[in-house]
Amino acid sequence: MSDRFTATYLIETAHPLQEAAETMAGEQSAGTFVRVPGESDELRERYGARVEQIRPLGEVPGPSLPGSRPPKGEASPRYRQAEVTLSFPSDTIGTSLTGLWTAVSGNLFELSPFSGLKLQALTLPTAFTDAQPGPGFGVVGTRELTGVQGRPLVGTIIKPSVGLSPTETATLVSKLCGAGLDFIKDDELQSDSPHSPFAERVGAVTRVVNEHADKTGEKVMVAFNLTGDVDEMLRRHDLVREHGGTCVMVNVLTVGLASLQTLRKHAELPIHAHRAGWGILARHPLLGMEYPVYGMFCRLAGADHLHVNGLRNKFCEPDASVIASAKACLAPLGNAAPALPVFSSGQWAGHAPDTYAALGSADLLHLAGGGILAHPDGAAAGVRSMQEAWAAALAETPLDDYARTHPALKSALERFGS
């Protein structure tokens, strides 16, 4: 098996499970509705995907997705779910990450025997993972650049998302640097725009960040959203580096896997991967792909920071899914360095203890927007409340106890803890 990679899917079908699984394997090898000349048994055997395992999961009342076709002549089809593992010969894709993506997703989601199909997990040969660059910085490199050790990085997002001029942004960033943040990021909606041209924003913001570093010795990491076409992204990366910036951000689902790969080849700064649009790929339990798989693609391609949502977020994702995604960032993956999981969405100090308990690690970036900027005593108190909450969490002290001697945390609990 060491020269094969495997993909595990949750499927739903009214067809016999073995037959349905064979259809998946066939679509990813021969792929036509009649056998064609040249498609010998030997070639099928050598290059075809293979059904490795089928674990039946039971019947469901009806199809989860419309459009599937039951077996011919079946008047009252019964829909069953199962976990199916396929294996593919590495020789079909070599060490191409885009080849892997096409092989394990491809046309599968449209196949008519299926009323549900979701990619859940991948296992990859070491020769494959070792051929990918992986994160250039990851957890360790990000900690080195920021000087933050032994606790999570605390960060925020520049808000409002759109509308601020470069000067207004720099004024806000200056204030946020003064507030003690480790990390600040552009909003995913703000890259390059008439009211905030990328180059002007980078110039204005790095000036205040560098001034702050000169004064305090602490270089706040600012993730500049360079999302654009690939040429633009590479130019923007160089501009950030030239100005002494220490991080670039990209909306990975907007630009795509190959763009991320190419950015990584060129990059000399950590890549902060935002997952805007992710809901399309995973919102439905029987369609798409789980984030740990998508995150694996991004990490192998070279993303250093990966957004994973946050506990009790404002979105639809359950906490267990958030934690599984974050754990995947830190899990062993060949030679690839761990990526830093980024927790965000409706976060504030109160999320620290549960996050720590569930993740079992302090290797994360905790982003709060309103949870810092709307703290009743101001942004500096907002940052302090986050740091205090993490100190309490790491010491396994209840927040309420810790808050007795820590007024910033106390105010945060009163304001946001309803």
Added chain:
Amino acid sequence: MSDRFTATYLIETAHPLQEAAETMAGEQSAGTFVRVPGESDELRERYGARVEQIRPLGEVPGPSLPGSRPPKGEASPRYRQAEVTLSFPSDTIGTSLTGLWTAVSGNLFELSPFSGLKLQALTLPTAFTDAQPGPGFGVVGTRELTGVQGRPLVGTIIKPSVGLSPTETATLVSKLCGAGLDFIKDDELQSDSPHSPFAERVGAVTRVVNEHADKTGEKVMVAFNLTGDVDEMLRRHDLVREHGGTCVMVNVLTVGLASLQTLRKHAELPIHAHRAGWGILARHPLLGMEYPVYGMFCRLAGADHLHVNGLRNKFCEPDASVIASAKACLAPLGNAAPALPVFSSGQWAGHAPDTYAALGSADLLHLAGGGILAHPDGAAAGVRSMQEAWAAALAETPLDDYARTHPALKSALERFGS
């Protein structure tokens, strides 16, 4: 409105429709759970997305997607669907196509008030569309390169998808050229692999294609699948051009929008856009985005050929959706040239009349795999059967009548027309 772009969504929610729509608009502007300093009413007014129209569509029995949250304290929530149009000020994204993508998709699909959200349509200011390159060749350029006028191009896919060596592929392509095809493409699964290195395949295949052209004066268009990271794609494009090839193919969902943009900037050959993996984005009626929208992104970015599935395909997509996608390729879109819609999946001669009747145009590429290669009288007869079927369709003659004097079509009807 001319300086704003609009996005129309099908939504489903248990919240009041106006409130839900405002949440969508808010997420795409301020984007935090409490109002933050700096977010003035004036700034909201100037840079915020705006709800333009809400068209209620009625109640549904229950939520289409799990994970949504009904209004607080609502014991028996009622889920309604509606069509919502938002408008966004162009100033937030300038003329950035990746900016547009993030603005109209972004985090929307994960928002907790929604049990369904699908992007259905976009309208864009002329200043925006005119700033995009669009197809470099499109319908007209592809017809010029192939010399095919007044009828659809007929093409096939190299099968089996994987396993053939470059020499075996060239032998097959030579045979297919001899069979009279206008167009041949790599399978989406075959790009660069140990058993078929891209450069070797291009060398071997272009040799036989060029020989055929020297002999007959007809240059068959071969779409070489150059999917890879962006550097690889640009190098592969140059290699194809240097060998006298006339088309490159890319799996657009694998590489992503920014990669397509960058390929287009560089490309001197038509870009054949394959949509492997598309099912994730559109299979569910209440999640993701409709293909005419995705196709608009690809066309503006510069795709010349766009896969649209085929009538009575082997997948789940209904015929009406296929035709809507194909029509969108040909519809006016600022200065962008029409893209060539590519019909494929379980296609054979019998699909010509319905396809022509529904599309109302002969500007398409009709791909058949088994429908040509498994024709009982061989591939040349398979191609003839397709051409004959299209001649019949364009003349509005029933296939059975036409087949009386056209044996290749007759055999196809007997073999595939059960």
